Amino acid sequence: MALLEINALTAFYGDFQALYGVSMSVDAGQTVAVIGANGAGKSTLLKAIVGMHPAAPDMIRFEGVPIGGRRSSRIVALGITMVPEGRRLFPSLTVEENLTIGAQLGRSGPWSLARIFELFPILAERRGQKSTLLSGGQQQMVAIGRALMSNPRLLLCDEISLGLAPIVVRDIFRRLPTIIAEGTSVVVVEQDVMQALAVSNYLYCLQEGRVLLEGEPQSLSREAIKAAYFGA
Amino acid sequence: MEIVNILVQGILLGGLYALFAAGLSLIFGVMRLVNIAHGDLIVVAAYFAYFTMQALDIGPFTSLIVVVPVIAVFGYALQRGLLNFALGDDLPPLLVTFGLSVIIQNVLLILFTHDSRRLYAGPIEMVSWKFTPDFAIGILPLIQFVVAVLIIGGLQLFFYRTRIGRNFRATSDDPAIAQLMGIENRHIFALAMALSLAVVAVAGVFIAVRTTFNPFYGPQLLIFGFEAVIMGGLGSLWGTLAGGILLGLAQAIGGQINVGLPFTAGHVVFLLVLFLRPQGLFPKVSS
């Protein structure tokens, strides 16, 4: 049984339809990449999974249990969490507080404040500072750390490369294997196709709310991906 | 020396106003709600204290032991049961809390009639601390001021040194992401209301010891709290203390000029501050 199953997920913003029956699955231990241009519906997909966008119960199943439409606080308790697009750190909280708030639920697992500081040493130096004072890349590390602190079974990463210099993006993605090694399954939503291909063992390409292409990265040709990404 | 007396009285009164303001400010900070019934809820606390005092034959300050928890629970229920559904940007929060204000005033009127009441604290009301032959401070106002400052300090500690305080701050920053951290908004909002009402219950009992109150006294208190918040600057707890003190001073000086003038003087000073420095005396950078 797949860890996460999406069945014909639809999503609307008022009258505008963002997702037209998207189906996908994530197996335990997998790293799945979802790529697509702006407006393809990638963020909406993640938001629906994590309870920030409405969905019918059966459209999203976690370990076989329908969770569509549940409140985010309940879904995190089940072991799914998200690194939100644009990081969305809490400006009133320090770096350390942003991290510890991630452990609010008290789920057990390999991740603790000490281990996050091991993964991202620069954060230890800045633990007492207001999170807004950090650079973009460092803020992204805090956002990832915050999500990890809830010891999720499934980690959703919404465009963590957005707004960051390529060298910073590489630096962050270098830590991903450590995260995956702890047994967390990961869904990476990216506009940076190269990074997405490099880290994932399965790929979905969305265009205007539909899955146009899916498969293992090495079996997909550049042309096929380009066509699916931009649309013929 | 007379003028020093006046100023000190104003400052001490300002402590109470700061508590009203802190309650308002807390709710606005956490859930962006301005509760028009805020003052009426303070009056509810005063009447409940009155009722408790009569029923248990205790003094006003002892009654706080009962009043504060009960009012806090009431606040939790009110938020969870009604106000959580009225949150938002537009008309509903204003109009629902306005309706609530009218309802509360008229329920109180039915229960307690129009008669003015006061809570009697006994002999302590007469005691004053003589610093010099012509300068004395009432013990009661002084105690109330100290308590007010302690409460504001306590709130500050609560917000910045406790886990729940951290969760309050996070919820006020970004409710959707706070929810993603496992923090249930509906619960946090209700806790915030409970805390706010606990604070204003104390202030309500204090002011009911000093002046008379009746079912329609609420709006007056709302306005005082509001003036203190705006003058002090949104978002800063110590700012609300400053704003409260400024209001207390304005009223004290106004009362000296003409016995009918204290509140008017307060309003005038408020409008002046609004005109000259609309962001308040000590605004926090983030709104």
Next chain:
Amino acid sequence: MTGGSKPPPGAKVVHSTIASRIGVAFWIVLVAVLIAIPYWRDRQAMRLLTEIYSFVALASLWNLLAGYAGLVSVGQQAFVGLGGYTLYLCALWAGVNPMLGLPLAGLVGGLISIPIVVLLLKLRGAYFTIGSWVVAELFLQIFQLVPAVGGGSGISLPATVVLSIAKSRSTRESVIYWIFLALAVAVIGVIVILLRTRYGLALQAIRDNETAAKSNGIDVNRARAVVFVVAAAATAIVGSMIFLQKLSITPFSAFSINDWTVNMIFITVIGGVGRVEGPILGTVIYFVLREFLADLASTYLIILGVVAIGVMLKAPKGIWGHVADRFGWQLFPLARRLVRAVQPRAEPVAGLV
């Protein structure tokens, strides 16, 4: 204000619909009937209707502020009282005929509202609301303190002034009745005309989405300020008439939030905020309820409050808004439809499958 927003050539904006044509006919017939009421000599009916007209006018003005300009004011009683005092003081000090006192009240109300709105617009949202309350409180206190304007005990309207309206009481009552009716009709008429203009369109844009309105070049603060001043002036005129009828004025009656503002708000909320029909329906409901619950003054307010809260939570557009949206009703010509003057030719479009 919004430059270059003419409809494309060959098309125009039409405000009427079939429903609104029926509506307008209905209003005309209704007003004709109401004009004739004094001839039936039923004093009680006339007094009740006069009260209804004053509330329709006041609630409609509050609705203009809150439902269209997005400004929730709980301080409109300031202008009701100001209007009343202006009429009284002009009559007392300068022997001004009360009929002239009406427009004077409007002028004074409008002028005084200018510095008020400049100050208040520094506050946003709910803080504006409480600020408006502070201003009304200030008026109350000033009028209580200043002996020259009657102080706490107020002023009575001298008999000579009362007689100058008309010699006989029944004529006076008819005149007052017709003036109130005219005021209600005028207020609604002005609001409808205002909403039909581009200015009204700008207002509704501001109400719906302030940021979008700004980015379309609308000066939001100026639009709101103008509405505030107009509403203040009109409210003052209505206020002056109310107190002309009452024959005496005190600060508490003039600036009472319970007598004026609470009713304005409940009426509009229950009837329907943001619709011209709302306050009218709300007033009818208010008076019908009052008929049944007349004895229980406080209970009546509690019930009104509960109903208002219920409406705000379950049907925020009010009873009229809810029903009218369901059935597409529109009793006033306020629709905006783009109508082509010339029929487009049917052409096959190449390349479409």
